[in-house]
Amino acid sequence: MMDDRNALFSQQTFARAIEFIWREAEMLDRRDYRAWLDLWDASGFYVVPIDPQATDFAATLNYAYDDQHMRELRVQRMVSGYSASASDAARTVRTVSRFTLTSDAADVVEVKSAQVIVAYKRGVSTIFAADLTHKISFASGEPRLVEKVIRLIDSTEALSAIGFLL
Amino acid sequence: MSDTTWQTIDTSTLRERVHADRIAPSLYYDPNLFEAELERIFYKTWVWVAHESELPNPGDFRTTTIGRQPVIVVRDKTGAVNVLQNRCRHRGATVCEEHKGNAKGFTCPYHSWSYALDGTLRALPYGDGYEGVCEKGDLPLAKLRVGIYQGLIFASFDENVEPLEDFLGGAKPWIDLFMKQGAGFPIKANGEHKFKFKGNWKIQLENTTDLYHFPVVHKSWMKSIDDETAAAITSFMTSEDAFCRSLGNGHSLAVLVPELVDLDKDDGAPLPERFNELAAQLAERHTPEEVRRIVRSLMGVGFNLNLFPNLALSMAFFRVLRPISAEETEIRHVALAMDGGPDEANRVRLRIHEHFQGPFGFGSPDDAEAWERVQRGSHAGPEVPILVNRGLNRETTAANGEKTAHATDETGMREAYRQWRAMMEQA
Numbered sequence: 001m002m003d004d005r006n007a008l009f010s011q012q013t014f015a016r017a018i019e020f021i022w023r024e025a026e027m028l029d030r031r032d033y034r035a036w037l038d039l040w041d042a043s044g045f046y047v048v049p050i051d052p053q054a055t056d057f058a059a060t061l062n063y064a065y066d067d068q069h070m071r072e073l074r075v076q077r078m079v080s081g082y083s084a085s086a087s088d089a090a091r092t093v094r095t096v097s098r099f100t101l102t103s104d105a106a107d108v109v110e111v112k113s114a115q116v117i118v119a120y121k122r123g124v125s126t127i128f129a130a131d132l133t134h135k136i137s138f139a140s141g142e143p144r145l146v147e148k149v150i151r152l153i154d155s156t157e158a159l160s161a162i163g164f165l166l
Numbered sequence: 167m168s169d170t171t172w173q174t175i176d177t178s179t180l181r182e183r184v185h186a187d188r189i190a191p192s193l194y195y196d197p198n199l200f201e202a203e204l205e206r207i208f209y210k211t212w213v214w215v216a217h218e219s220e221l222p223n224p225g226d227f228r229t230t231t232i233g234r235q236p237v238i239v240v241r242d243k244t245g246a247v248n249v250l251q252n253r254c255r256h257r258g259a260t261v262c263e264e265h266k267g268n269a270k271g272f273t274c275p276y277h278s279w280s281y282a283l284d285g286t287l288r289a290l291p292y293g294d295g296y297e298g299v300c301e302k303g304d305l306p307l308a309k310l311r312v313g314i315y316q317g318l319i320f321a322s323f324d325e326n327v328e329p330l331e332d333f334l335g336g337a338k339p340w341i342d343l344f345m346k347q348g349a350g351f352p353i354k355a356n357g358e359h360k361f362k363f364k365g366n367w368k369i370q371l372e373n374t375t376d377l378y379h380f381p382v383v384h385k386s387w388m389k390s391i392d393d394e395t396a397a398a399i400t401s402f403m404t405s406e407d408a409f410c411r412s413l414g415n416g417h418s419l420a421v422l423v424p425e426l427v428d429l430d431k432d433d434g435a436p437l438p439e440r441f442n443e444l445a446a447q448l449a450e451r452h453t454p455e456e457v458r459r460i461v462r463s464l465m466g467v468g469f470n471l472n473l474f475p476n477l478a479l480s481m482a483f484f485r486v487l488r489p490i491s492a493e494e495t496e497i498r499h500v501a502l503a504m505d506g507g508p509d510e511a512n513r514v515r516l517r518i519h520e521h522f523q524g525p526f527g528f529g530s531p532d533d534a535e536a537w538e539r540v541q542r543g544s545h546a547g548p549e550v551p552i553l554v555n556r557g558l559n560r561e562t563t564a565a566n567g568e569k570t571a572h573a574t575d576e577t578g579m580r581e582a583y584r585q586w587r588a589m590m591e592q593a
Contacts, residue, residue, distance in 0.1 A: 061357025073390040083386035085531035158360035161525040161534035
């Protein structure tokens with residue numbers, strides 16, 4: 001009986017996590033970055049690694065390794081109007097799918113997924129494909145991001161500079 | 167030089183397209199000119215390919231590209247650094263497609279011809295078909311000339327290229343000063359950001375000594391740092407001690423923080439407050455003098471050094487350009503660390519690098535946006551020149567020929583175009 005309950009709980013949490021990730025994706029495509037900040041737990045990290053094998057992000061060069069302070073600065077830059085690349089950023093449409101629940105420890109779930117972003121700017125559409133890992137806390141009742149890792153499949157190649165968030 | 171290029175490039179017109187104070191916009195998009203640039207500049211002179219710290223052990227290699235030509239930079243068993251054309255002598259396949267790694271040799275995937283770390287052809291299968299036809303000893307991977315200065319590895323396709331130290335010339339003392347940011351430790355390459363922009367390589371070449379753009383293009387980055395750092399890093403706009411200087415052979419220098427030119431000279435100024443926490447950590451294991459030396463070096467040196475044609479030593483990192491086509495360029499920003507230095511300080515250096523550099527940094531995307539706008543705009547008004555004349559009214563010339571003007575002036579660009587024209591006019 002308990003096992004069934006646990007399985008049910010796990011499935012419900014998984015479903016909530018997926019709904020949360022889709023909501024985040026929609027927010028990012030809409031460039032509602034201030035609302036995006038509210039999705040985060042203050043201790044969380046937003047990471048875009050370069051090295052596909054990297055796990056110790058603090059000791060490695062990343063594209064982005066943002067704690068709360070850096071996330072706030074990044075969003076401030078995006079919406080400030082002072083950045084030419086952000087003010088004239090590509091329009092994006094992203095699809096997130098292929099979800100798997102990789103850990104459902106008490107209060108925190110880890111969900112892996114695939115993300116494909118098509119970014120359109122000045123007549124050119126560019127693809128940013130990545131494996132995502134979201135760690136989402138349900139400790140407060142509401143889902144909160146405690147880590148998002150975006151592993152671009154071409155992270156070690158020369159990328160196009162962007163004015164939006166992955 | 168291909169026959170096609172010879173036929174399409176009329177060098178007598180270069181003087182019409184490149185003057186001391188202005189250039190023709192077609193320099194940014196003429197595909198024939200681009201082919202000639204590969205032949206006369208990138209396949210002739212010294213081109214930076216790697217830093218020695220990337221190849222600490224025998225067998226360590228990294229691959230890169232000079233112009234369109236793939237090469238392997240590898241340390242062999244004797245400790246020597248070789249730069250080899252990444253092309254099997256049989257049918258031309260690349261023999262290595264990894265960005266970096268360690269290897270005992272390189273084997274072609276097509277017919278298994280295998281080469282030693284010095285390029286020697288070691289073996290090929292079923293050799294009876296070559297008996298009396300050709301000798302293995304005649305078929306090594308082709309080698310480029312290699313020159314190393316302060317750990318910077320340069321290569322040239324031209325066997326008769328001038329000695330590297332002669333080519334670096336007036337830039338050498340500034341390279342020496344740049345390397346002092348190791349704070350007593352050797353400098354180590356510590357990862358890199360790579361990105362592309364839709365624009366000509368010379369737009370990037372111009373940019374490293376273009377301090378005039380900095381407070382404009384990087385306003386959003388400036389807003390994201392503390393006031394103390396922002397004030398220090400833009401003081402050059404009004405400082406009379408900040409300057410731009412031509413160093414000969416196309417090289418140039420822009421000094422933006424004069425008090426950080428020689429990091430061995432401590433002016434005793436208070437350390438930046440943003441590093442207080444780090445300084446306290448370092449003080450547990452280092453003397454006060456060492457702490458000051460390390461912290462004062464975190465942002466790098468107070469200047470950008472442009473080495474024609476593809477490397478810039480830019481405050482705290484290497485900036486490397488690679489021309490892809492007339493209208494596309496690849497940029498690498500190589501982060502630097504103190505090899506064997508304190509981890510907490512090297513982590514701060516990584517965070518500083520991430521903050522500004524790379525395709526998702528707070529600085530580089532705005533640079534790329536400005537450069538792409540230059541590329542697009544340059545197609546309008548083909549007869550309207552691009553100006554590189556800022557500061558001609560206050561430029562002075564020293565006895566050794568080096569020209570100096572204010573840090574925001576375009577003396578460095580003029581030096582790069584002077585060298586560009588000299589090389590392009592060579593038959």
